[in-house]
Amino acid sequence: DAKTTQPNSMESNEEEPVHLPCNHSTISGTDYIHWYRQLPSQGPEYVIHGLTSNVNNRMASLAIAEDRKSSTLILHRATLRDAAVYYCILRDRGNTDKLIFGTGTRLQVFP
Amino acid sequence: NAGVTQTPKFQVLKTGQSMTLQCAQDMNHEYMSWYRQDPGMGLRLIHYSVGAGITDQGEVPNGYNVSRSTTEDFPLRLLSAAPSQTSVYFCASSPERARGYTFGSGTRLTVV
Numbered sequence: 001d002a003k004t005t006q007p008n009s010m011e012s013n014e015e016e017p018v019h020l021p022c023n024h025s026t027i028s029g030t031d032y033i034h035w036y037r038q039l040p041s042q043g044p045e046y047v048i049h050g051l052t053s054n055v056n057n058r059m060a061s062l063a064i065a066e067d068r069k070s071s072t073l074i075l076h077r078a079t080l081r082d083a084a085v086y087y088c089i090l091r092d093r094g095n096t097d098k099l100i101f102g103t104g105t106r107l108q109v110f111p
Numbered sequence: 112n113a114g115v116t117q118t119p120k121f122q123v124l125k126t127g128q129s130m131t132l133q134c135a136q137d138m139n140h141e142y143m144s145w146y147r148q149d150p151g152m153g154l155r156l157i158h159y160s161v162g163a164g165i166t167d168q169g170e171v172p173n174g175y176n177v178s179r180s181t182t183e184d185f186p187l188r189l190l191s192a193a194p195s196q197t198s199v200y201f202c203a204s205s206p207e208r209a210r211g212y213t214f215g216s217g218t219r220l221t222v223v
Contacts, residue, residue, distance in 0.1 A: 034211060043201050044154065046211025087153075093208050097142050097161050098169060101154040 009106045012078045020105055022088030027068050029035040030093040035062065035073050037084040038104070044087065047073065064107045083109045113128050117202050119200035123221045124192040127202055132218050134202030142205040143185040144169070144212065145177065147198040154201065180204040192222045 005023040011017045024033065034049040048062045050056055050071070055062045061074040075082055087104040091097070118133045118192040134143065144159040146169075158171030158177040174196060176188040185204075189196060199219050204211050 008210075023158075034207060036211070042131060043214035043217050044203075044212075046213065049209075085153075091208055096167065097144070097159055097205075097208065098156060099144060099159070099212065100156060100170065101146070103153050 004090060004102050005101075006102060006105045008103065009108065011108045011110065012075075012108070013110050014080060015077050018075040018078045018082070018107065020075075020086050020088075020107065021070065022072070023070045024090055025069045027063075027090055029091065031090040032063070032093065033064060033068075033071050034089045034091050034099075034100075035060070036087045036089065037069070037082075038087070039081075039084045039090045044101075047086070049091070078107075080109050080111065083107055095102055115204050115213050116204055117200075117215035117218050121219050122218070123223060124189070125223060126187050126192060126194060128192050130189050130192065132189070132202075132220070133199055134185045134187065135183050136179075136185075136204040136213070137183065137204060138204065138206065138213070139182060140204035140206045141182065142207070142212070143179065144203045145175070145185070145187045146201045146203065147171065147196075148201065148217075149198050152214060157187065157200075189220075192223045196220065 035047040036044040040083045063072045080100045085104040115136045143155040146154040148154045160166045160179040185196045199217045203214045205212040
């Protein structure tokens with residue numbers, strides 16, 4: 001299964017931008033790049049996904065490297081409610097749909 | 112839409128008992144998955160389904176069975192509960208690969 005690598009933890013101050021990196025050097029041409037987050041004591045929540053082009057939605061932006069071997073989730077203005085574990089996951093477009101979560105990045109946001 | 116509904120929310124089992132964790136979605140999603148999350152750990156995939164009648168194993172399938180007779184329901188059966196199966200179980204569904212998964216609120220299971 002394709003793997004992703006993320007830093008264990010990151011810190012940010014409130015209202016500052018946050019860039020959460022993810023490496024996926026073994027990505028195949030059929031893999032989508034998905035991001036989820038999990039707030040304390042809650043189930044995971046879908047944030048954003050992309051294939052080749054950068055993507056924006058109301059929650060975040062996703063910047064994808066030209067070779068697709070890395071991506072960055074961008075929170076434009078961190079709030080205290082953004083403190084969570086962020087997971088970068090590859091989702092293939094083949095016959096299976098084994099969405100494998102790694103250990104993610106724990107984001108701390110300070111007031 | 113109710114989204115992804117998991118029942119029960121809490122359950123205590125004795126070692127050796129069997130039970131079924133229910134998962135239902137009313138969004139007509141084709142893809143469904145079951146995960147477990149041990150305290151302080153990440154999520155691990157147990158079983159998944161890409162449509163009614165189709166299921167497959169995830170990372171940690173031993174001790175669990177699933178079936179997908181309808182699009183809406185994806186129950187998870189514990190055959191003979193063990194303390195190692197104490198965990199929070201999440202069910203999730205997705206309409207297609209180009210969309211994200213919606214997760215349920217989880218079932219907290221304790222096996223004593």
